[in-house]
Structures are given as structure tokens and as C-alpha cells.
Amino acid sequence: MAVDYAVIVVYLAGMLAMGWWGMRRARSKSEFLVAGRRLGPAMYSGTMAAIVLGGASTIGGVGLGYQYGLSGAWMVFTIGLGLLVLSVFFSARIARLKVYTVSEMLDLRYGGGRAGIISGVVMWAYTLMLAVTSTIAYATIFDVLFDMNRTVAIVLGGSIVVAYSTLGGMWSITLTDMVQFVVKTIGVLLLLLPIAVVKAGGFSEMKAQLPTEYFDPLGIGGETIFTYVLIYTFGMLIGQDIWQRVFTARSDRTAKWGGTVAGTYCLAYALAGAVIGTAAKVLYPKLGSPDDAFATIVKDELPVGVRGLVLAAALAAVMSTSSGALIACATVANNDIWSRLRGLGKAPAEKADDHDEVQGNRLFILIMGLAVICTAIAIDNVVEALTVAYNLLVGGLLVPILGGLVWKRGTVYGALASVVVGGLAVIVLMATYGILANEPVYYGLLASLAAYLVVSLATPATDAAVLTAWRERLAGRSSELASEPTPVSQ
DSSP states (O other): OHHHHHHHHHHHHHHHHHHHHHHTTOOSHHHHHHGGGOBOHHHHHHHHHHHHSOHIIIIIHHHHHHHHGGGGGHHHHHHHHHHHHIIIIIHHHHHHTOOSSHHHHHHHHHSSSHHHHHHHHHHHHHHHHHHHHHHHHHHHHHHHHHOOOHHHHHHHHHHHHHHHHHHHHHHHHHHHHHHHHHHHIIIIIIIIHHHHHHHTTHHHHHHHHSOGGGGOTTTTOHHHHHHHIIIIIHHHHHOHHHHHHHTTBSSHHHHHHHHHHHHHHHHHHHHHHHHHHHHHHHHOTTOSOGGGHHHHHHHHHSOTTHHHHHHHHHHHHHHHHHHHHHHHHHHIIIIIIIHHHHHTTSOTTOOOOHHHHHHHHHHHHHHHHHHHHHHHHHOOOHHHHHHHHHHHHHHHHHHHHHHHHHOTTOOHHHHHHHHHHHHHHHHHHHHHHOTTOSHHHHHHHHHHHHHHHHHHHHSOOOOHHHHHHHHHHHTTOSOOOTTSOOOOOO
């Protein structure tokens, strides 16, 4: 195991080194939060794929393959599908808005900050819980590697992500995500996938050993697939962690085609995870938990050195999602909540310079990072925490965001009603049916849609000047927000 340990240590040290290097580039708010909006197609595709394919997609995807066979690919498949829909139909318009958060988009579309601050609170809760669930996954990986105590593992893994994210913001995260994308591709697709299939005796032996439903593409069940689409496909369309990556694109063409490549990669990754899990079912038919399949096959079947690289790939998957959720959480907390509350008692003429903007956002990443680590230590059930996050996101924010993009009659009052009614409906229904039930997101989304339509039609239409400015912004003919500083020359 000494070689495997060395691979992991070198990998973790490299992440910190890139954080330090990224700090030298992040000299303005734009550089720190959205990498200066200048990522090209290759880097954009790699980093977008890295953030959406986290520990749940890697360890959880293999576990679903172990439990259901090839149809276990559906969870990750719907994530890739959501990314494709976002990239083809919405990303170009989103990139042209030149904003930093989803709530700023709502302000532009509906006018004023009434919808923005409430949506900011919901989005903050979602990104916080997403970062927490990603951070908890360190306990599983470090337990496999070092037989480490759960709390120590969470503190160690979380501290590394907080460190490089705080140092360089989106530039550090972009650099580390690109490395993590390469490590995941080599570790999971090029090494673990073929080795697992060969160890299981090939596809013919897998078919001979397992029930036929393991090879039924719909074996996981239609209702489960539909729920995955509602939660993950729609969640990809509106999450701050995803939008913030769209904001990093150099052009709307980069956002559209780079995201399409990343979404296609996700589809291949989904199938790979399911096949690995199916192979693990042949090799270890009686594991205590499906989620143990990834760690078991890595520990028992891979040679020294390769094992370290594949475990580094698992770490890469967790770190990419964790860092992306962390900077999204801090961006929303600072720009959508704290800045608005502080602005209530601040003269309009006051404005922070570039240094203050960067330092302020860096401080919020540190604070949110500490909050994420402490919450991760306190929470045991990862699945329930993630379900709460996605239910609130989809039930509370999907309708006003997509409605604002496609329906000009939507109003600020309709948006407010949609967020409040949808969010409260999800909370009440989770308390009634249970957190893991499907009903909360089904009925919460319907309630949000009904509130949006009824209240929008019952209230005065959005001011024509607001809609004109919105259309100009969507077309890319308006300058960035006045609050965005000009990047410092380097």
C-alpha cells in the first residue's frame, strides 16, 4: 500500500499547489468568482464534467449498478441529460447575462430585489447541503485508504478543499477540476472499467451469472426514472453551482458546445459506473451495502499503484463537487444575502474596490467552508440531506427561473409566490410523507407552477422598461452589472 499512499499524498499536495498558483491570478471579483469569464472550450468542458460528476455519481453510481444492473445508470444519465438540455437551450442566454448568481438573474428579469433575496436564501440552503454531502464522502474514501476516524477524515478532506478554494477562488477550482477530470477519466473509464469486466469473466459470464433484469435498461422502474428526471435533470438547469460554471465561459458558443461535450461525457460515465457495479455483483454477490461495491472492488481486484490512482479518482470526484458547491454557497451568501442586508443601511455611492471585493469573497469561502465541515461532522444520513437540498431547489426555484426565461407575462409577485408556495409545500410534504418520498417534489412543483401562473396573471405585467433591459441583456447588447469591477491588468 505504500505506493498507493504515495499517489494519494502527491495528488493532495498538487491540489494545494494549484490553489496557491490560482491565488496569483484572482485579483478582481470577476477573476475570483467566475475565472474572468474567459475559459475556452477544452477547459470549460473538463471543469463542467468534473463538477457534476461527484462522489454520488462515482461511488453511488457503482452502487446502483450493483443493486439494479445496467439500469442503475439512470441517476447519472439524468444528470448528463440535464446538462445537455441546459447547454443546448439555455446556456448561451445565461452566459450573455454577465451576472454572478441566479438571484441576480431574477432581479434583472423581474425588476428589483424582492424575488432575489428570497431565492438567494433557498439557493444558499441548497448549495450548503450539497457541499456538506460531498464533504461527508471523504469519510468513506479515507476509511478505505487509512482506516481513519470519520471526523478526522472529514476535517482533513474538507480542509484541503477549503484551503485551495479560499486561496484562488474559481481560478484555483478550475485548475484543480481540470486535473480531477483527467484523473477520473483515467482511473474510472480507462482502468477500473476494463479491469472490473475482465475480472468478472467478461460480459458473457456476467449475463450467465446474473438475473436477466440486471440487463433490462428500465429495470430500476419507471417511477424512479421519472423522479430522477425531476430532481437531477431539472436541478442541473437551475443550480447556482452549475450556473456559476456557465458564467466562466469565454463566449456563448463555448458555453453551448463545451457543455454539450461535458453532457455527453456524463452519459458515458453513467454507463461505465453501472457496468462496474454489475461486475462487482458477479464478484461479490453478498455485500452488506451496494455502496460498498466501489471500495471493495478497488481494494481486492486492482494492483498496487493502479489502486492508488483509482482511489485518487474517487477523491477527485468528491473534491470537484465539494469545491464547486462551496464557492457557489459563499457567492450566494455574500452577494445575494449579506450584501443586500448590508446595503439597507449603506449610502448608494459607497462601493468596494477590487481588493476589498476579493478579500470579502475569500472570507466568505472560509466561513462557509468551516460551516460545511462542522455540519458534515454532525450529519449522518447523506441521502436524506441531499434529497432535502434538491427538493427545495426544484420545488422552490425551478418554475420562477425557467418561467422568467421563457414566459414574458411572469411577474415579480408570481415569482415570489412560486418560491414561497413551492418551498413551503415541499417542507410540509416531506414532514408528512417522509424525506425520501416522491410526493414532496411532485406536488411541490405543481403548487409552485400554479402559484406562478395564477399570481402572475392576477398582477400587473412587468414594466416594459425592465423587459426591454432584460431582452437587451439576453442578446448580449448591454454592459455587465455596474457593480462588477474591471479586471486589474496583469
